[in-house]
Amino acid sequence: DQQVKQNSPSLSVQEGRISILNCDYTNSMFDYFLWYKKYPAEGPTFLISISSIKDKNEDGRFTVFLNKSAKHLSLHIVPSQPGDSAVYFCAARTYSSNYKLTFGKGTLLTVNP
């Protein structure tokens, strides 16, 4: 049973436009959410996170939105740059999960010059 779902395997946008990556979850006990970026042949790197007491968190060009009632979160990248081309993983954890993260399958973002 997949608890964290990224339904779009890939997304292509033009440089300078907004990229929106989506993530849905089924476990209502999740209370902390993270986005990771992964380039080929490298390990994932942490991008941004949000706790369930917030509905928005911003860091430079990256903003994460959380809609708890819909069990949905999204990552907005504005403006998109070619260097943002990577696989993006959504991850979630519960308060009592003993440090475990549950990851989605990832979305490959391609930003075209």
Add this chain to the structure above:
Amino acid sequence: DVKVTQSSRYLVKRTGEKVFLECVQDMDHENMFWYRQDPGLGLRLIYFSYDVKMKEKGDIPEGYSVSREKKERFSLILESASTNQTSMYLCASSPNLRTSGFFTDTQYFGPGTRLTVL
């Protein structure tokens, strides 16, 4: 800057061999993790450790074991490698932080080991 290193970037082994994957972190993190990444399946947790000599099974522990004798080092062991264990293996570590009642520890990943079992 957090540094997580893995002993090999690429490894080729034969079916039935015993395989050791080593991971070292230099930030005194309490928690360490082993994942495998496969196309279309994302990252799946194999084992994790929250303290020296402590370990817990993740989602796919079958065919693997782990060892954590020192805080900075976490080893993944394939007792008898099989072809379905061909994968990218990722090690991660995280501190044990709590902010506002939430665990906010971020996991920091190593570069990965691409293991091929022939």
